[in-house]
Amino acid sequence: MPLTLLPDLGDLLRLHPQFNSGTVVELLRHLRANGVGGAEVLWASGPDPDHPLRDALPAARFTVRELPGSGADAGADHAQLVSFLEQYPQGRARLREAAQAEQAFVAILTAPLTAPRALSAEVLAAARDYHAALRAALGEGPGTHWRARRLEEVAAALAPVEDGLVLVPLDDLPDLLERLPGARLPDLTGFEPGETSRLRALADRAWQLREDDDLAALLDALERETGDTVTPKAELEAAAAGVYLAVGDLDSARALLERAAHALTDEVPRSLPGLVLARLGQVRDAQGDRELAERTYRAVLALNYVPQVAREAAEAGLREPFRLEGLGPAPQGPASPG
Incomplete structure (x- = not known):
């Protein structure tokens, strides 16, 4: 079976009645019942120790295995660039453009979400547009290279893995699917939150x-x-x-x-x-x-x-x-x- 990439919303899971950490647990159980994956979930999401799934997955008897590329220092270059740009009028204008792109994407993620909606072509296209807008606003450099490095680390760690369930930030799904030709999104046929x-x-x-x-x-x-x-x-x-x-x-x-x-x-x-x-x-x-x-x-x-x-x-x-x-x-x- 190929790798299956699951979308993670981080803290936003707490906001969605139909797509929360309990929903993710049920989706994992559904996939396992249909022969996809097992009791282990590969974690390629953020480093937040208070992430809701760091409670829910172990409580549901899923083992979490950390992957490279989700370390707390991943955005250090980005933070440094922001500090630099804030010192100049042109730099502040670029940061405003980046903030507008982020607000537009956040509006999509905070609107009512279900698992099918999160994996829809519209939402995945919005993720691509968001990162394209960031690159246009900040340029190719420290503001964007940190994410490219993180994605390459995750892809390299997953390349030798023939099957399994991988939890990744929703906005990383399009890029990881390109880097991992054998990976796929979960089949939601027959899945209903319970x-x-x-x-x-x-x-x-x-x-x-x-x-x-x-x-x-x-x-x-x-x-x-x-x-x-x-x-x-x-x-x-x-x-x-x-x-x-x-x-x-x-x-x-x-x-x-x-x-x-x-x-x-x-x-x-x-x-x-x-x-x-x-x-x-x-x-x-x-x-x-x-x-x-x-x-x-x-x-x-x-x-x-x-x-x-x-x-x-x-x-x-x-x-x-x-x-x-x-x-x-x-x-x-x-x-x-x-």
Whole structure:
């Protein structure tokens, strides 16, 4: 079987109810059931340690193998060029052109997406146009060569691989398909998102509260579900606690967070313990239980892995007590688990 390249949206997976990290898990299961790939996924996406699939894939019993070309230093030349161009009027004009191209592509990626839509000719053409616009704005040089080098590293690592499933940034798909003639996009025939995708969408939505949300309906949905391996019950309880906290019901928020904390095991997604304990520390602080709050913050910092937003919340909580009026987005948004 040839290599199969799967599109990755990075943090944007948290925004799409029909194409989230749970959907990717279900797509992988669908492909495996049809004889494509196995339990290993080759990772050629970004280096972000808080990427939602770094939770979801291991939780779903997929092994992730890193490939070259996704290192954190890949864009160093690009960052250096931006710093240089910002010093000159012509350079700033070029950066504005590049920013406009990026905004146009982001608008496509943030519009409602499904897996078929992400792999459509229209979206892949938009990815090509985006990078062509960047080259036109920044010129062939440090602003674009870093990406070419990264793509060559990924292609070289994949060239000897005869079959497998590879996760790559969506905008890299057209270029990698050209560099890897034997690779293909996944066959979505018969694929439909299921319960894993639906639960993940519910949790992602709950971690990102909006002013116009129907909080009662959201709480009802969260409390009704039993969870699964990708989105366990402990996460649904923690997300519900965030809703209670948003309306100032500290007792209900604390009860749910303490229950979620007691349910934490080595089997839950790796972001969840840090997020649950950081928020629990804040709730204990807000109730005046400072000593226990400090112990909870220290427990966060003692974990082997802590999402950045949870680490920052714990460190801030140790510096000064958390107050309800200081409630920020943590642990909502980009650092919510899965």
